[in-house]
Amino acid sequence: MTDDALCTSITQHLEQLTARLRRADAQQAAQILARAVDMERGILSKVHDLVSAGSRASRNHAADGSFPAEAWLALGRAANTLANLTIDLEQHQEVFEKIGKQPPAPATAPPKATAFVARGRHR
Numbered sequence: 001m002t003d004d005a006l007c008t009s010i011t012q013h014l015e016q017l018t019a020r021l022r023r024a025d026a027q028q029a030a031q032i033l034a035r036a037v038d039m040e041r042g043i044l045s046k047v048h049d050l051v052s053a054g055s056r057a058s059r060n061h062a063a064d065g066s067f068p069a070e071a072w073l074a075l076g077r078a079a080n081t082l083a084n085l086t087i088d089l090e091q092h093q094e095v096f097e098k099i100g101k102q103p104p105a106p107a108t109a110p111p112k113a114t115a116f117v118a119r120g121r122h123r
Contacts, residue, residue: 014043017032017043020032021033026099027099027100027102028100030095030096030097030098030099030100031096031100033092033096034093034096034097034100037086037089037090037092037093037096038090038093039086039087039090039093042086044082044085044086044089045086047082048079048082048083048086051075051078051079051082052079052082052083054075054079055072055075055076055078055079058071058072058075059072059076
């Protein structure tokens with residue numbers, strides 16, 4: 001698989017997961033978020049690893065003049081920001097895991113119409 005194909009595949013999978021999260025009930029959303037913010041295996045952590053590796057690679061290429069130094073610095077700042085976000089969100093992982101393990105709330109019956117509502121506007 002080429003680098004471009006791999007990036008495209010990962011992007012498509014993230015788009016699918018985002019769509020599922022948008023449609024998810026509370027339990028499903030919590031399960032997705034618990035996995036996403038997992039400090040060791042979560043998506044956010046892996047994106048941090050990718051940006052950190054990009055920062056190191058761009059530092060090496062900036063040293064030989066192939067990359068602009070600004071690109072290296074920007075990737076370094078992004079890696080630091082992602083590290084901080086990962087730490088901030090990781091503290092909520094247990095809450096998401098707890099919600100994700102709760103049985104779904106039972107469906108409630110729709111409210112019954114009162115006599116006034118059922119009667120309508122008959123005069």
